[in-house]
Amino acid sequence: MDFNPIDIxxxxxxxxxxxxxxxxxxxxxxxxxxxFCETGLVVMxxxxxxxxxxxxGAVAAGGGMDPVLLGGLLMLxxxxxxxxxxxxxxxxxxxxxxxxxxxxxxxxxxxxxHDFYDKHGGKTVTLARFLPIIRTFAPFVAGVGKMxxxxxxxxxxxxxxxxxxxxxxxxxxxxxxxxxxKNLSLLVVGIILVSLLPMIISIVRNRLAGSSxxxxxx
Numbered sequence: 001m002d003f004n005p006i007d008i009x010x011x012x013x014x015x016x017x018x019x020x021x022x023x024x025x026x027x028x029x030x031x032x033x034x035x036f037c038e039t040g041l042v043v044m045x046x047x048x049x050x051x052x053x054x055x056x057g058a059v060a061a062g063g064g065m066d067p068v069l070l071g072g073l074l075m076l077x078x079x080x081x082x083x084x085x086x087x088x089x090x091x092x093x094x095x096x097x098x099x100x101x102x103x104x105x106x107x108x109x110x111x112x113x114h115d116f117y118d119k120h121g122g123k124t125v126t127l128a129r130f131l132p133i134i135r136t137f138a139p140f141v142a143g144v145g146k147m148x149x150x151x152x153x154x155x156x157x158x159x160x161x162x163x164x165x166x167x168x169x170x171x172x173x174x175x176x177x178x179x180x181x182k183n184l185s186l187l188v189v190g191i192i193l194v195s196l197l198p199m200i201i202s203i204v205r206n207r208l209a210g211s212s213x214x215x216x217x218x
Contacts, residue, residue: 016055020064027065031056032077035164038136040081050132053167058175060168067172075164078129082139082156089143122155129159 020027031052038049053074060067125147128138142152 016052016059017064020059028069028073031070032073035074035077036081036084038081039078039139040084041136049135050130050167053164054171054175057168057171057173059171061172061176067168071165071168074168075160078160078164079153079157082125082160083153085136085139086143086147086149086152086156089140090146091143093140093144122151125152125155126159126162129163 016027019030023030034052035049056065056070056074057067059065060070125138125142128135139152139156
């Protein structure tokens with residue numbers, strides 16, 4: 001089996017079993033860092049959070065890990081990651097918008113972000129948990145937009161409990177069902193596609209709206 005990123009994502013069960021066998025209790029620290037980095041570092045949105053949580057639950061059901069300890073640690077990792085990302089956005093994010101001539105970090109984008117989070121911030125932070133890539137950027141943007149931290153933290157915790165608790169629980173009870181176990185690679189792909197679907201729909205809608213606006217202006 002070739003050791004490459006795609007192979008790791010598609011065969012997380014195999015690699016996770018190997019890590020449990022080779023590292024024992026250190027597997028908790030490894031998974032903690034993966035979830036923390038995916039949620040806490042804006043440059044790490046590509047890590048396989050959803051599928052990893054599901055398969056970790058399945059491995060725990062097989063006796064490889066304690067499910068309660070696993071769920072608790074991964075919730076803590078996600079909450080700390082969110083807060084770290086928020087702080088980075090709040091302390092450094094403004095500097096990215098300091099150049100008035102920047103074509104990428106425009107000041108009007110910052111104001112739009114601030115207005116959006118004032119109106120929809122809590123819901124966005126919670127729902128972002130279930131959207132790859134977006135869940136990595138949402139805390140950063142919330143920090144840049146100066147969303148009040150207590151409000152951000154409350155919705156972050158709520159979203160974390162639903163995300164980590166839900167996927168680990170699903171993996172624990174259904175990950176070792178024979179049919180699912182035999183088709184785990186397809187399930188991983190399915191989880192990724194379902195997770196990305198809202199983002200894909202949003203992109204398509206925005207492009208269609210943009211095309212319609214251009215057509216009407218002609």
